[in-house]
Amino acid sequence: MIAGSKYVRGFSLAELLITLLILTMVVSLAMPSFVRQIKQDRIVSNANYLSAFYKYSRSEAVKQSKTLQLVADPSKWLLKSLIDGQWVTVHEFSVEDDSIEVEYANRVITSTGEIDQALNILITDNDADTTDYRLCVLQSGQSWIGEAGKNCV
Known part of the structure; x- marks a missing residue:
């Protein structure tokens, strides 16, 4: 700054505090939806991994021309x-996050890719703010992921 200049550069304390207040309000409004989105992404990614594990298991049974078992363990699904x-x-599948719950079930996959009975697996985090999903598998082996509110059949 030049001595005698009537123009002062920089921000006053009041300007900085007002800017900080506005920024804090914007962040506090955006944070809940950001947290909800992170929770939703966790459920979706675990549902996709579970579906991929089932499809891998089915393709291995067909590729090897032999019967394989999907065995429910309390915390994971085992391919035997x-x-x-x-x-x-x-091979095995387990959820990546402790907040996600999956209802595993025992099934047998034949060498043709069929399973011994239809499958309906709930993937949830027990949070009303997020959408839960189901892995649906027909006896023919066809599978898809749908919202938990809609039943498989």
């Missing part, structure tokens, strides 16, 4: 194959 007379876990 009969190797040398024993059922061995060859």
